[in-house]
Amino acid sequence: MHFSVATAAAIVALLPSSALAVGGAYVQNKCSFPVYLWSVGSSVGPKQVLAPNSGYGEPLHRDPTTGGIAIKLTTVDDGLYLPNVPQTVFSYSLDNALVWYDLSDVFGDAFAGHPLQIKANDDTCGAISWPNGVPAGSHPTPCSSNANVVFTLCA
Numbered sequence: 001m002h003f004s005v006a007t008a009a010a011i012v013a014l015l016p017s018s019a020l021a022v023g024g025a026y027v028q029n030k031c032s033f034p035v036y037l038w039s040v041g042s043s044v045g046p047k048q049v050l051a052p053n054s055g056y057g058e059p060l061h062r063d064p065t066t067g068g069i070a071i072k073l074t075t076v077d078d079g080l081y082l083p084n085v086p087q088t089v090f091s092y093s094l095d096n097a098l099v100w101y102d103l104s105d106v107f108g109d110a111f112a113g114h115p116l117q118i119k120a121n122d123d124t125c126g127a128i129s130w131p132n133g134v135p136a137g138s139h140p141t142p143c144s145s146n147a148n149v150v151f152t153l154c155a
Contacts, residue, residue, distance in 0.1 A: 023099070023121075023148040025092055026057040027071060031114060031154035038080050040070045047078070050153075060094050060145060068093035071151070075110050086110035090118065090151040101149050102128070102140045109134045117155040122147040129155075 029035050029050040037056055039045040041063030048056050056071075063069055071090040072080055079085035086108030092101040103118055111133035118128040118141075125143035130136050143149065 022060045022094065023144075023146050024057050024059050025069070025071065025090070025101075026055060026148060026150045027073070027090065028055045028150055028152045029053065029154070030152060031111075033075065034077075035153060036074050036077055036079055038072045040072055041068070042066050044080070047080075049077075060092065060099050060149075062094040073110060073153070079110075084108070088116070092149065094145055097145050098142045099145045099147065099149065100140050100142050102138055103130065103135075103151070104138060105135050111153060114154045116151070116153060118149060118151045120147040120149045125149075 027037060027050065029052060032052050034052065035050040037048040037050055039058060042065035050056055061069065069092055073088045073090070074080060074085050076082065076085050079087065084107050087106050088110045089104045089106065090101070091104065092099055101118060103116065114133040116130040116133050120143045122144055125147055126139070126141040128139055128141060
């Protein structure tokens with residue numbers, strides 16, 4: 001589902017508190033260039049094109065086959081299907097009352113030179129920051145499953 005992060009937050013705010021069983025995973029593109037995104041579990045979701053200053057979001061969910069979700073991003077159109085195109089992967093796994101999230105790169109660093117940050121709307125959850133857009137190690141981070149986790153590109 002393609003929409004702005006502000007719109008998603010407004011929709012969530014209108015829901016009754018009993019409907020907020022789980023939060024969401026969001027990607028916010030603050031880069032000056034488009035980004036291409038796929039949500040991947042046991043199958044690959046449709047390509048999303050994130051124009052500058054736009055976003056993507058999905059409710060946190062668990063894939064019954066793989067257990068987790070990988071939101072894969074490239075700076076090359078159809079990069080997921082081209083050989084050796086750098087991908088940045090925002091992954092999460094929903095485990096009852098917790099969501100675990102992490103950030104990694106494969107085939108190179110798609111956002112080298114651009115700061116990346118994952119931060120939840122719950123201050124008790126840890127943030128992941130790559131100031132230069134390159135991996136700073138793997139740091140799986142737990143958070144309450146009702147939190148909204150936002151991955152900001154070109155933060």
